[in-house]
Amino acid sequence: MEAQNMLVWTLQFETDIPNDIDDILIGNERPIAAYKTLRDSAVFTDKRMIIRDSQGMTGKKVEMYSLPYSSIHMWSTENAAGMFDVNAELELWTRVGRIKINLGKKIDIRRLDQLIAEAVL
Numbered sequence: 001m002e003a004q005n006m007l008v009w010t011l012q013f014e015t016d017i018p019n020d021i022d023d024i025l026i027g028n029e030r031p032i033a034a035y036k037t038l039r040d041s042a043v044f045t046d047k048r049m050i051i052r053d054s055q056g057m058t059g060k061k062v063e064m065y066s067l068p069y070s071s072i073h074m075w076s077t078e079n080a081a082g083m084f085d086v087n088a089e090l091e092l093w094t095r096v097g098r099i100k101i102n103l104g105k106k107i108d109i110r111r112l113d114q115l116i117a118e119a120v121l
Contacts, residue, residue: 007065009051010087010102011035011042018043018052024064032115035107042101044115069119071095077113080105092116 015036021043025031034043039054051065074093080103087102088109103109 007097008100008102009040009042010037010104011107012037012104013106015041020062021050021052024050024066033111035103044112046119067092067094067099069116072116072120075113075116075120077109079109
């Protein structure tokens with residue numbers, strides 16, 4: 001990914017942690033929360049964020065992106081407020097560029113803010 005590019009995902013609601021995530025966790029890493037898009041999901045562990053990108057017509061092919069919290073240089077959060085503001089936002093500045101995550105109104109942005117702060121600081 002080039003530094004000027006920005007990856008963007010939209011997470012709609014919290015979901016159960018996917019079973020296949022255990023295969024890529026290390027030693028004492030533990031999943032904390034998972035969120036769903038239309039076809040994909042994101043898992044936040046105590047060490048990193050893992051995006052599961054389902055591909056193809058059936059979605060059986062899955063690409064996983066892994067972002068260690070240690071690569072985050074700065075982040076910002078913005079809560080959803082009012083009836084016309086439908087998404088909260090989490091933006092991450094990392095070694096490889098910016099990542100923007102839009103969050104549905106039912107997702108607790110402050111919970112994610114605290115999780116990242118505990119991991120990075």
